[in-house]
Amino acid sequence: MEQLSLFSEEINMSAPLASRLRPESLDDYIGQKHLVGPGGALRQMLEKDMISSMIFWGPPGVGKTTLARIIAHRTRSSFIDFSAVTSGIKEIKDVMKRAEDHRMMGIKTIVFVDEIHRFNKAQQDAFLPYVEKGSIILIGATTENPSFEINSALLSRCKVFVLQSLTEQDMIQLLHNALSSSRGLGKSAINIEERLLRAIAVFADGDGRMALNTLDMAVLNGRIEPDGSITVPAEILEQCTGKKMLLYDKNGEEHYNLISALHKSMRNSDPDAAIYWLARMLEAGEDPLYIARRLVRFASEDVGIADSQALQLAVAAYQACHFNGMPECDVNLAQAVVYLSMAPKSNALYAGYNMAKADAKNMLTEPVPLQIRNGVTSLMQELHYGEGYQYAHDTEEKLTAMECLPDSLRGKEYYQPAGRGAEAEVKERLAQVKAFKKSLQEKET
DSSP: OEEEOTTSOOOOTTSOHHHHTOOSSGGGOOSOHHHHSTTOHHHHHHHTTOOOOEEEEOOTTSSHHHHHHHHHHHTTOEEEEEETTTOOHHHHHHHHHHHHHHHHTTOOEEEEEETGGGSOHHHHHTTHHHHHTTSOEEEEEESSOHHHHSOHHHHTTSEEEEOOOOOHHHHHHHHHHHHHOTTTTTTSOEEOOHHHHHHHHHHHTTOHHHHHHHHHHHHHTSEEOTTSOEEOOHHHHHHHHTSOOOOOOTTSHHHHHHHHHHHHHHHTTOHHHHHHHHHHHHHTTOOHHHHHHHHHHHIIIIIGGGGTHHHHHHHHHHHHHHHHOTTTTHHHHHHHHHHHHHSOOOOHHHHHHHHHHHHHHHTTTOOOOGGGSOOOSHHHHHTTTTTTOOOGGGSTTSOOOOOOSOGGGTTOOOOOOOOOTTHHHHHHHHHHHHHHHHHHHHHHO
16 A cells, blocks of 8 residues: 655656656556547546546556556545555555545545455445545556446446557557656667567557566666667567567568468468468467458458358457457467368359459449339339249249349359369259259240
């Protein structure tokens, strides 16, 4: 438990980099633009001085504690940092008594409870009367879904704000600030390549604290040059992170080269190459959901009806990436990549749709044949909408000779099954359907 005066605090240069760089205002705060940016809900609450008890829900290192301190600073409140890991009922009562004394003197008290989900029901209930009568403004931080981890009585008295992982751009801005700020590393001349800063940003995976700690460690272990500057080479960063710096510019050529290599290896039924390129992308920090989306596309573009389960598996892999995240989802993606590599291939859907798309673009005004229009009003029926429609279920074969394409495209074939895998049965069935329809048309004529 820690009580701080935010207005006379001096920077301890021996403190961790993340602590030294804590911003003191929303203008210096990085990330969470949806909450603290112009028009953001939390910024508006602060500007209108309408702060109430709240819960910050989000992953580690996204600025939950920092945001609570900024609120306390902005509202000129006493700030008590309270850990749910090390505190019990006795500590809660002590803090509440102190807050009550402050209230009697007209001083607001913000109690920040980190990892509030670790409190049991009795401990959470101990806050209730003090929140209700306004002795404290409670700000809880949790990485767990508050709907399941926070008592409903307490949760109903708190506004929940969802904090998001910092973006790569946010992280790089944070690292540049650390290198330039006098409170950070700005008093030293530090040489580090931009690609290595991107590597740190990706390695930290949205956790600003981890990014700053990694940079701090890399600088401390950097090479001191004759002029006193510090150089951070790739091998030092590799030692600090425990992984090779295989990172590449996600918007650059190498990004597209690698996804192309993965796609073409699967198309060529080469699971070994496909797994290798998958590993190259994941270990380089690629977003697993991006890869999963490409696999979903591949399942229809290159496998299609030759194995309809391919699409189901690819979608399941995407969902697994959502559930597990990295690094656990790597094997889910590997399963999908191997399955797609070994599945029978057909691009009949891809080729057929492209042909239909070209015709559709050139013939956007082609009228829908009257027989398959829906004549739902008397006027439509007078105009012959639905006239000549043949209901397939009324026939024994569930087939009719009715034409469904516009007259100008009569006889056009877009879907031409390749006949591999399950598509072989589809090809045979399609041939039978077309032969039967042709015989019916001949009878009608």
